[in-house]
Amino acid sequence: MLWRVRTTLPDRPGALAVLAEHCGRAGVNILGLQIFPGIEAVTDELVLSTPAGWGASGTAHLVERAGGRNVVVQPCTEAALGDxxxxxxxxxxxxxxxxxxxxxxxxxxxxxxxxxxxxxxxxxxxxxxxxxxxxxxxxxxxxxxxxxxxxxxxxxxxxxxxxxxxxxxxAIAVSPGRRLGGGTTPEHVVDGDSISAVVDGVVVGLATVQASLADDPAARPVVLRVDPAWQRRGIGTRLLVDVARLAHSRGAQEIVLTTRSDNQAVLPMVLAAGMRGRIRLAGDVLTVRVPVRDLRPLPAA
Incomplete structure (x- = not known):
């Protein structure tokens, strides 16, 4: 059985040798070692191979008897032995x-x-x-x-x-009044909890503030989409700013954007809008939470 072990050892000569001696007597083989130096103590990460029947608690007790403190033991695979x-x-x-x-x-x-x-x-x-x-x-x-x-x-x-x-x-960061190809400036229309980017009467982008989260009433999810033909022109950035202000006017303290983990546009868009947030990646879902409490509320239509 392979175990990844983290422990703090006294920073004195021979501390690691004592641990190696205890492992040897118990038939435990040290296969890998990383050393993280500190001022008063040293943190060591070891990959140990134990005899059949050993568990996490027995492995932890072995290290503790050798002088280890703050011992954390987790099972691992041979991948832990990689360089x-x-x-x-x-x-x-x-x-x-x-x-x-x-x-x-x-x-x-x-x-x-x-x-x-x-x-x-x-x-x-x-x-x-x-x-x-x-x-x-x-x-x-x-x-x-x-x-x-x-x-x-x-x-x-x-x-x-x-x-x-x-x-x-x-060039994703553009001013709100930037004119697009063909001399067209998108019109931004507020309708209830939605904001549309309209070009020549056609909606090319839409951002909507949704109902508050059940477990977090101060957070409002936001859905934002831009027609692929009109992306990378600053429309999404402008919609994000406006929908964040609209969410604030609806009493939100932060907005929540959820998208695919491989969406390469969302983080640059948030940064281009001059916003700060917290990102979380869970499986194939990327979530960005952006505080809006300091934004100027967007007047309702």
């Missing part, structure tokens, strides 16, 4: 190809979860990073080390740079 620098290079390549995959890649890289867990379960440590103006959180039972925070921040900076280039290259 760590290689994993980070592969993660960077994945993020460069698809910046929206950042939360999921980050969670896999740090053996964490991108979604909140059962509040009645064991307490979890949280790593919070900012990508542009969007907050990304991952969490796990084992505390994140300073080294891992630094690695996560470096990846977040990478994503921010990619998104900034995407934003600049696509």
């Amino acid at each position: 760590q620098p290689t994993r980070y290079v592969q993660a960077a390549r994945t993020i460069l190809a698809s910046p929206m995959s950042f939360p999921e890649v980050l969670a896999v890289l740090f053996d964490a979860e991108a979604d909140p867990v059962d509040p009645d379960g064991p307490p979890q440590d949280v790593m919070e990073l900012t990508v542009g103006g969007v907050q990304v959180q991952v969490r796990r039972t084992a505390a994140f080390t300073a080294t891992e925070h630094a690695r996560g921040s470096a990846l977040a900076d990478l994503v921010s740079d990619v998104l900034q280039r995407t934003r600049t290259d696509s």
Whole structure:
């Protein structure tokens, strides 16, 4: 059985040797080791191969008897033995190809979860990073080390740079009065809880404020669509700003955008609108929550 073990050892000579001796006597093989240095203590991550019949508690007791503190034991596979620098290079390549995959890649890289867990379960440590103006959180039972925070921040900076280039290259941020091809300026029409972008009498974009969430009355879901033929012209950005103001006028504190995980437009659109938010990726669903309480409410039609 393979186990991934996190433990804090005293920062003194021979501490790791004592752990290795205890493992050897118990017939436990140390197959992998990462060391995260600290000022007063050192965090070690080990991959242990235990004899048949061993469980998580027995493995934890072994490490504790060797002087380990804050021991966290989780089952793992042979994938845990992969070369760590290689994993980070592969993660960077994945993020460069698809910046929206950042939360999921980050969670896999740090053996964490991108979604909140059962509040009645064991307490979890949280790593919070900012990508542009969007907050990304991952969490796990084992505390994140300073080294891992630094690695996560470096990846977040990478994503921010990619998104900034995407934003600049696509020229998605335009002023509300920018004229489109053919000399046409879209008209934005408010009708109840919806805002339409209309060009020559044809609706080319629509944003709608939906009913409040049952578990969060201050949050209002928003549905926003732009005709594919009219995308990348700033229409979605303008609609997002207006629908956020409309939601505020309806009493919302934040809006919630939900889309596919492979939608490459939503995050640049949020950033182009000058907004900040929190992103969560769960399976194939991407959710962005954007506070609107500081926006000027949009007058009703």
